[in-house]
Amino acid sequence: MQILKYLEWANKYGQIDPVHFSAQVRINLVTNFTDATLQKILLGACLENNIYPVLYSVPYKQYNFFLNNKDSDLHTKQADITFVFFDVNHYIRSAFTEDPSHFVDILARIEEFCVAQNGPVIFCTFVLPYMGPFGNLFEQSQFYNQVQEYNAQLKKIAEKQKNLFIFDINRLIHFLGERSVRDYRGLYAFDMPFTSEFFGYLSNEWLSYIYALVGKTKKCIVVDLDNTLWGGVVGEVGVAGIDLGPDYPGVAFQNFQRALLACYHRGLILAINSRNNIEDVNEVFEKNQHMILKKEHFSSIKINWNDKAQNLVEIANDLNIGVDSLVFFDDDPVNRELVKSHLPDVIVPHFTISPEEYVNKIFTLNIFNQFRLTEEDKQKGEMYAAELKRKNVLVSAKNREEYIAHLEIAIQVDCNLSSQIARLAQLTAKTNQFNLTTRRYTEPHIEKYMQSGFVFGGTVRDRFGEYGLTVMAIVIVQEKNAYIDSFLMSCRVMGREVENIFLDYILRELYKKGIAKVQALYIPTAKNMPAKNFFNTAGFAVKQSSEQEIVYEISLEEYVSKKVNNYHDIIIKTNI
Numbered sequence: 001m002q003i004l005k006y007l008e009w010a011n012k013y014g015q016i017d018p019v020h021f022s023a024q025v026r027i028n029l030v031t032n033f034t035d036a037t038l039q040k041i042l043l044g045a046c047l048e049n050n051i052y053p054v055l056y057s058v059p060y061k062q063y064n065f066f067l068n069n070k071d072s073d074l075h076t077k078q079a080d081i082t083f084v085f086f087d088v089n090h091y092i093r094s095a096f097t098e099d100p101s102h103f104v105d106i107l108a109r110i111e112e113f114c115v116a117q118n119g120p121v122i123f124c125t126f127v128l129p130y131m132g133p134f135g136n137l138f139e140q141s142q143f144y145n146q147v148q149e150y151n152a153q154l155k156k157i158a159e160k161q162k163n164l165f166i167f168d169i170n171r172l173i174h175f176l177g178e179r180s181v182r183d184y185r186g187l188y189a190f191d192m193p194f195t196s197e198f199f200g201y202l203s204n205e206w207l208s209y210i211y212a213l214v215g216k217t218k219k220c221i222v223v224d225l226d227n228t229l230w231g232g233v234v235g236e237v238g239v240a241g242i243d244l245g246p247d248y249p250g251v252a253f254q255n256f257q258r259a260l261l262a263c264y265h266r267g268l269i270l271a272i273n274s275r276n277n278i279e280d281v282n283e284v285f286e287k288n289q290h291m292i293l294k295k296e297h298f299s300s301i302k303i304n305w306n307d308k309a310q311n312l313v314e315i316a317n318d319l320n321i322g323v324d325s326l327v328f329f330d331d332d333p334v335n336r337e338l339v340k341s342h343l344p345d346v347i348v349p350h351f352t353i354s355p356e357e358y359v360n361k362i363f364t365l366n367i368f369n370q371f372r373l374t375e376e377d378k379q380k381g382e383m384y385a386a387e388l389k390r391k392n393v394l395v396s397a398k399n400r401e402e403y404i405a406h407l408e409i410a411i412q413v414d415c416n417l418s419s420q421i422a423r424l425a426q427l428t429a430k431t432n433q434f435n436l437t438t439r440r441y442t443e444p445h446i447e448k449y450m451q452s453g454f455v456f457g458g459t460v461r462d463r464f465g466e467y468g469l470t471v472m473a474i475v476i477v478q479e480k481n482a483y484i485d486s487f488l489m490s491c492r493v494m495g496r497e498v499e500n501i502f503l504d505y506i507l508r509e510l511y512k513k514g515i516a517k518v519q520a521l522y523i524p525t526a527k528n529m530p531a532k533n534f535f536n537t538a539g540f541a542v543k544q545s546s547e548q549e550i551v552y553e554i555s556l557e558e559y560v561s562k563k564v565n566n567y568h569d570i571i572i573k574t575n576i
């Protein structure tokens with residue numbers, strides 16, 4: 001845990017220029033205890049991870065007033081994300097221990113607060129009081145049952161309020177142990193009931209939500225083979241000699257493969273980066289009966305004697321994702337240091353040669369966390385694996401047009417479809433490369449745009465399988481004019497004319513609705529250069545240009561009369 005480093009960053013906060021950070025996030029913090037140390041550690045954790053935080057914390061013991069007061073800064077500042085943590089321990093008297101109705105009041109206030117907020121609200125469950133006068137019969141404690149009941153009510157509220165997300169604080173305390181997270185002297189002397197170490201772990205957990213909010217969640221696990229996916233060096237001991245199977249240490253490697261397979265089914269991409277002979281590796285996959293993972297589970301495979309950092313760059317290019325989306329597992333400390341020095345944006349977990357720690361290492365990483373898991377997420381591994389088949393078509397095609405024709409692409413375009421809200425919000429949070437404005441929106445944002453304008457979603461498939469809901473646009477209409485607030489597309493469908501077809505369809509639909517002109521915006525970032533000339537090539541004219549943004553405009557009457565699109569037949573269905 002990097003507590004001292006976080007505190008060092010926090011102490012420099014006032015002298016730091018936000019422009020040097022990749023993202024800026026406005027944070028609300030609501031607690032019922034002295035949270036000065038938690039504030040510093042949270043600030044430092046953000047800064048250490050290239051995120052500039054603007055933090056607002058409710059004054060000490062005034063959480064109820066600020067939650068009730070609609071004109072308070074807590075309500076009016078409209079933070080990007082809010083963290084709420086109430087400690088309800090019964091070591092000391094508090095409103096929670098003395099008056100059960102206080103739970104009810106707080107939950108009602110939180111629900112009202114969520115309705116008024118666009119950003120996500122992360123509410124920590126109430127800490128279960130396992131320690132107390134009842135000992136091992138803790139379930140007979142009235143207070144224990146009250147806390148259980150209100151945690152259950154909290155989850156019911158989250159089912160209704162889509163921007164309320166529950167963080168199970170009891171999971172974190174279970175992981176660390178209550179004796180190591182409680183600071184009893186701090187509790188009585190300063191009303192600071194937890195240790196700095198606990199605040200460090202909690203800040204890292206909260207940071208994973210901020211990652212998801214700003215599009216920094218990791219997407220792909222890249223693994224070495226020898227002494228990582230199996231024990232031993234296959235080129236030396238042969239297929240039958242590697243450690244893999246029901247006995248130790250082979251069972252540890254086998255369980256690591258099971259953990260990776262679970263990650264694959266959860267929606268993470270798998271790839272291989274190994275210095276090895278391809279013939280030996282193929283033989284392992286084909287002949288070793290103890291292999292859990294198959295070659296088809298991997299979306300990119302680099303087996304050669306090249307530099308592993310360069311291989312990682314090629315893997316990212318294969319998958320159309322940034323290297324900052326990669327996590328690299330390798331048993332060799334030399335390779336780990338090489339990648340860290342050449343590709344600092346790649347996460348490289350540290351572990352010893354002992355294979356029994358591999359599963360725990362991958363399960364305790366919090367860099368894959370998301371606000372919600374969609375059906376597209378669960379199928380992502382399969383979707384990327386199908387990309388290998390598409391590449392064979394690309395190799396054999398004479399040109400790009402023939403390649404697209406052979407794919408037999410089909411798009412279903414929907415508009416203001418409420419069942420898509422979770423996925424659409426996720427797309428705005430995770431899409432970086434082909435994202436014209438890189439505006440991050442939560443589910444309440446998307447819902448409001450659906451109520452006042454048009455939110456178009458495109459679900460794409462081809463002859464090899466589903467890409468899922470991968471392209472979207474938010475259009476605001478004012479009388480005869482329209483404004484494209486957001487236009488983005490997943491990297492999975494880049495280079496397939498999907499973006500051009502989707503935009504063409506939207507413009508023609510707007511023309512049918514009597515719209516005369518459409519304005520659009522491009523806001524450059526460090527990652528969205530692939531989208532820079534999109535509106536230019538689509539026929540838009542530059543109306544205003546600066547280093548910060550380019551404003552485009554197009555006359556729909558001129559567009560419809562001149563533009564010819566040869567791909568209209570691939571739109572198979574709409575609900576517009």
